[in-house]
Amino acid sequence: MRLRLLILSILPLWAAEPRVVRYEPGLDDLKFVYAQMPEALRLKPGDIIETKTVDAEGKAFEARGRKAKGPNPLTGPFFIEGAQPGDTLVVRFLSMTVEGNEGYGGAGPGFGALNSTTYTPMLGGGIPKRNWTYRIDKTSNSAVFKANDSDFSVKIPLRPFLGCVGVAPAMAEARSSIVPAEFGGNMDASEASPGNTLYLPVNVPGALLFLGDGHGAMGDAEVAGTAVEVAMSVRAQVDVIKGKKIEWPRFENADYLMAAGIYRPLDDALRIAFTQLVGWIHDDYGLSEMDAYELLSKTAEVHVAEMVDPNYVIVAKINKKFLPTRR
């Protein structure tokens, strides 16, 4: 494994000025499981990482005559110093920029929410294999959908996010880069985008953060199985909350608390997300569980992130304006 690593600037003249570290992986540096393994780079709490992710099929490298070894190639892992099992990893997404001039989409046998798949197999033909290429229009900041079977085309505004953000799982598991679960992973949640902060449980020393699967734009549920799949430049700040243990990924921004639930069927993903959100409100904002439950019944927002991966992802949200002052 060859590391192309540049310390851009080590200039914390004040403590307030975070260190910025840049890392760009080569083809052989890409990972395909979330697991405990030697780190690509060590970061300190407060550091800003600037890095790149390749698209879900690694087409950037195909262009150079090589091929990624699997789906959803991952950049990393990043070892965050001081992170220990039982802590919470903090990832503040600062900026994401779509790289290149093209994005990719596809549907076909074996995947998708409206199709016979590995885990919901049916008899009968299923759908055919089809691909779509999206021109990235930087001027209008959009991806251009072009129909295969008619001459219609339309611009879709870019709203970049990372489909994959995860850490090494608990219990010494290693999970494929296509799986979302308690450790985050292939959540395909548009909440993994600039302006939002992600919290993940730390399961191994250093947490080991993996990033990948840039999405230029995606609909709720990702029904056909792909977003506008792109390579991406990412800027994020990492941090650690010592001694705070969470069970499932959480997001937060200035306005919202957001809890992810990740399993099948969607019913259970929703139950996980909402029991987590009830607990979060109870613990940090002091409402009783029953009051929190009732308040969510009147004010919650639900985001079906995806229903196409090995586990499904639902994010349950509440606007902080409906909550008491944080303790």
Next chain:
Amino acid sequence: MRLRLLILSILPLWAAEPRVVRYEPGLDDLKFVYAQMPEALRLKPGDIIETKTVDAEGKAFEARGRKAKGPNPLTGPFFIEGAQPGDTLVVRFLSMTVEGNEGYGGAGPGFGALNSTTYTPMLGGGIPKRNWTYRIDKTSNSAVFKANDSDFSVKIPLRPFLGCVGVAPAMAEARSSIVPAEFGGNMDASEASPGNTLYLPVNVPGALLFLGDGHGAMGDAEVAGTAVEVAMSVRAQVDVIKGKKIEWPRFENADYLMAAGIYRPLDDALRIAFTQLVGWIHDDYGLSEMDAYELLSKTAEVHVAEMVDPNYVIVAKINKKFLPTRR
């Protein structure tokens, strides 16, 4: 059955001026099933109906010392002249106003998304019975949540909609007012609100439209099992599309196509909603099914209306700006 019926104005001096008909039910006029039965009132296509619905527990009547015979009392049914099986009923929601000074919420044994219920029963205690009363603040157009277990209170903006809008089912079925299904019913979908149009399949002569279960405000998924339950004044225009057959309820407004999927688990509700939306786009906007599927994977919005009734409700949406010109 006593009908309190007033023809407000029969003044279509021009064809363009719709007739407005007012109907206010008494306690004994309320219905508790969607089924074929004698109508409360006959309407013509184009008529505007002005009517009232009582809250889900019929508390308005309790105040007067009487009690509704069941949950979700329904106003109607309204017979729409000319509507025949195989047609589509059109309901344009014009205005909804919360009646009275109080709304109601509750959680407890046997219902709710995070609880042992009739259809997802568990051993163990489950949650206790709790009630919340919401003061309706007309000045700020909000309902006031007041915690039971602390002294916190917060205003929730009113966004009134009808929890129940349905017609007589197909196959001579009669369904309880708590059930949502192909005929609409207890969809608890905030899309049933002013500015939106609802399409329902016509299964019996006259369609037989039932309205009820006013919601002053509700969170996605209605997790604890209730909204801010209120009595409501409703104004809606009915119409019929002859010879157009749909299989599931659909909504539409100036900006969106919206298809409802109604079943358990949520996965299947989502599959129903999206296959309907693919078909709608294909039929009315001319994209191939595969192009529609791909475009939805990039642009769709998903609304989890409720996960607490006998069937669950998901509404899948696409903004019309992403579609070709309608045929």
Next chain:
Amino acid sequence: MRLRLLILSILPLWAAEPRVVRYEPGLDDLKFVYAQMPEALRLKPGDIIETKTVDAEGKAFEARGRKAKGPNPLTGPFFIEGAQPGDTLVVRFLSMTVEGNEGYGGAGPGFGALNSTTYTPMLGGGIPKRNWTYRIDKTSNSAVFKANDSDFSVKIPLRPFLGCVGVAPAMAEARSSIVPAEFGGNMDASEASPGNTLYLPVNVPGALLFLGDGHGAMGDAEVAGTAVEVAMSVRAQVDVIKGKKIEWPRFENADYLMAAGIYRPLDDALRIAFTQLVGWIHDDYGLSEMDAYELLSKTAEVHVAEMVDPNYVIVAKINKKFLPTRR
């Protein structure tokens, strides 16, 4: 509605000798919903009813140039005198005989466990429409499967049962003859066969018992959507347990307690069946709920009756040899 009704024998010389009543429906007597309606016949508790059911597509009548109005034509309803809401109806299945020389099977678009269906719709082709005819071989008491696409044939032993046994539903509902639910109905449970007793909740005066959908033989889960569909002669004794209320159908024979759970997904059907069985053991055999739960974890048997109807059916069982003496 024309009743062809013969009182075979009214000879209870002793109280111990039950009255036998025979009823054979004509085409116009068949029903297609479980609902409150005028009875076909009145029975007293203890009476034995001898009657006939047509096959799921009413082919017997097709042979005579007429056609049943829908799927799963039902014989009945039988009004059981003295049965009141809150009681339990008892149906002891005494004998079932396959009528005619042919049974029918079919698979095709829109139904079946491994196929795009009404409630689990998929894009893509699905499976083709296919039919199979089964010769009934009375000598060997079997139905002969004959492959469509090769020259293989094999005998399947006849084990006749009624796919449909139900009563009028609660809450003034009317449900299609293809639906199983709390009231029984299209359970497709092989437990509805000679040697077994079925308990159903009484929801309306007289209970109103409907019978239909004879199955000559069926695999667990009925995956393709049909059994060996046959017309049948049925002999059953009815009875009423006054003041005993059950929530879901139950079966019993000399060896087993059997509780049915009926909903989607199978997970919830199983939860219903097992919470009912825990309650049954607790109430009638005196084990604590936790002891009953543990004992079932070591000894229960599970029968997946069907996964193809609008609701799915699971029967959870325990052999009485593992239980204390009944109270």
Next chain:
Amino acid sequence: MRLRLLILSILPLWAAEPRVVRYEPGLDDLKFVYAQMPEALRLKPGDIIETKTVDAEGKAFEARGRKAKGPNPLTGPFFIEGAQPGDTLVVRFLSMTVEGNEGYGGAGPGFGALNSTTYTPMLGGGIPKRNWTYRIDKTSNSAVFKANDSDFSVKIPLRPFLGCVGVAPAMAEARSSIVPAEFGGNMDASEASPGNTLYLPVNVPGALLFLGDGHGAMGDAEVAGTAVEVAMSVRAQVDVIKGKKIEWPRFENADYLMAAGIYRPLDDALRIAFTQLVGWIHDDYGLSEMDAYELLSKTAEVHVAEMVDPNYVIVAKINKKFLPTRR
């Protein structure tokens, strides 16, 4: 890692006489993931392995003052020479004997089919923690259930099987010993017992076979979350089918073809099991897929192995007497 390894007999004087190899793990030899790792022992195709497994909580070691590091301790892995990705591993279960005088059962917060759990979380109390100890009665070959809350006890016949039988997963995954999936694992399937043969996909060189979680007796679905948990002596013969690739575990005996489906909800587990069984019949017995589908609808048997682990397990079966001659 200390290997206590005895080559019992290397006496294949004829090719027909299989080599018998014995392996008994110490506490530090136990594994807690299915994953690629150094083998405990190398076997050749045709070898018989004689080994021991500890119970799900490793109580045998607790008795000696030490504690297993996790649930479902695994014995192995066994490297089978010549097994390569794309082959099928064959495990013929020859004998299983319950070790020791006690078995264990338990129910409590966080697990079980009728309870709030990690992946189906609910609000409210859930059930209390309870344990049951089962005396193993070798004379009657049974485990004795003794109620906690009354003085009832009853003998349950021993029918030993391995709850855990699996290989290293594909895609470089490592999965916890509590997980069943494509690689087998914690299937809790009573089919993993003497007289039956298990087929597993080979994902890594040598396959790496893990065994554990002996069950003295278990009910279908394992509803409370445990069987009669015991230590066990196991005798099994391993073999390899070169160039034969299967996607999911399969079982076979003299009378039955049995295909496992492993996922959530049960609906999808059933779909996997049956599409696999249709394919098996089509490939090896020459029926068309549609004929196989129809024949299963009339003759299949379904075993709900468990509904309590991270994935659920269903085994779909057909008696070979209903099939054509194998090709």
